[in-house]
Structures are given as C-alpha cells and as structure tokens.
Amino acid sequence: MGSQDTSHAARAVTVRCRNHDEVQVRLCDPFRPDEDRVQYAVEAHAPGLVVRVDQVVAWDRGADLVPFLEGLASDFRGWDGRREWQTNDGDLAVGAVFRSGGHVGLTWTLHPWRRAAGGWKASVTTWLEAGEQMSALAAEARHFFARGDGDRD
Template sequence: MTSTDSTMDERADVTIRCQDTPSVGVKFCDRFSYDRDSVHYAVEAWAPGLTARVNEAVAWVWDSDLAPFLEELAADYRGWDGERTWRTDDRALAVSAVFRSGGHVGLTWTLRPWTNAAGGWDASVTTWLEAGEQMSSFAADVRHFLAG
C-alpha cells in the first residue's frame, strides 16, 4: 500500500507500507535540487525495533533512476524468476525485487549512509505489495516525487 502526502509547499512525500506487516515501511521525503541534472531526497525505513534514514540519495536525470526500475516491475505483473536489483550510484539506497506466487512483489530496501566512512552501517526492510495495480500506483507516485 502506498500513499502520497502533500505539505503546504506542495512537495509530496511517498510512503509504502508492507501489505503483510503494516508496521514495516519506507518513505521518500525532503526532496531538493542543486541543479537541473539531479534530484536529492531522503529515504526513511522502519520496522518494529528499527528506524533508519539516508539523508541524501541522488537521482541523476541522465541515469536510470528508481522510477523506471519500478515501472518495469509493474509491467511484469505476471511475474519473473530470480531477483532484480537497482541502486543509486553511491550505493546509499539499493532495492532488490522478487516475485512470489499469488501475484506479490517483495521489495527489499537497503539504506547505507556513509558508504565510505569507517564504522558505516546498513539497514534493510522488505515491503510486499500486489504486482498489479499497487505496484503501478507506487511506481507512478515515485516518478511524480522525483520529477518534483
């Protein structure tokens, strides 16, 4: 299940919650841009006993960003074999997707702030949603969020 929240300045946040365990989720928020070539945003992930945040993931306009990856998953609503993956150039955010019988997609979100620092950490949560309309709606919400 996904939702889009708008604030007073019309900047939307996108939240995805696991349909199996609603206490697990991921939120895209705090979008900003320094130039016309990129969009910067924060990603928050949570589960019982876990809260994690990457303050600055970057989507480049000339690169394959998250929206096309999610749209491809949505287009393959009948399923696929194996795991599909995507990540930001700096590896601050990575997503792996699997398809399970019954028409559900599992998205494992891995956050890795400070990828080059000693003592860095990562955290992962998995959200499950329906491969059809829920996946398509989520992909559209992410595209809208990144487009600003």
C-alpha cells in the same frame, strides 16, 4: 500502500508492507540543487528499527528508481530470480523478487557512508501486490521525482 502530498515541502511516498503495516519505507524531502538531479531522504521503519539517510541522489538520466519500479509494474505476471537497482553511490539499493500469488517483495537497503569507519547498513522488505499496488507505487514515485515549481532552492 502509499501516500503522497502534493506540496513541495510535504511531498513524500510511503510504501507499506501489505503483510505488516508497521514495516514501511518513506521517500521524502525532495530538493533539486540543479537541473540534473534530485536529492531526497529515505526512511525505513520496522519493529525495533527506525533509520534515515539524507541526501540520496536521483539523476535525470533515465537509469534511476522510477524506470526500475515501472519495469516491475509492467511485469505484473512475474519473473524469475531477483532484480536489483541502486543509486550511483550505493546509499540506497532495492532488490525485487516475485512470488506465487502475484506478490512482489521489495528489499530496501540503506547503506550510507560505505567507506567510513563506523558506517552502517539496514534493510527492510515490503510486500506489494504485483498489479495495482506496484503500478500505484511507480506512479507515485514518478510524481515524487518530477520537476516542480520551487524544486530548486
């Protein structure tokens, strides 16, 4: 499902689809420009698609991706409808659905430069097991965004 490296320069989280290993999303290159936020890159891969958005911003105010993923992991028995989260500027959005058999579909949408002419938007969906894989993803994301020595350049 995922992998993470512990060194600052190589720290990353990779989310691979359980049904199609070539479909994946990678959070990488974290950088803490100040005490309140982390900037990072998001890469999405699928057959015929490779996209990357740099300088996605995570704020340390508790309404970011980690609490969203932790909430999905804690609801491993499922929910109705679609749950959604996005960054403040909309560069990254994640939609989650629960399907029978205990699977969670995470649709990762990258949409940089929304107001610029020629902007683009791309989405990939990764399917994970609701229990162990979602819990592991939430823990890896918490580690990825955690403050660490050398995070501020």
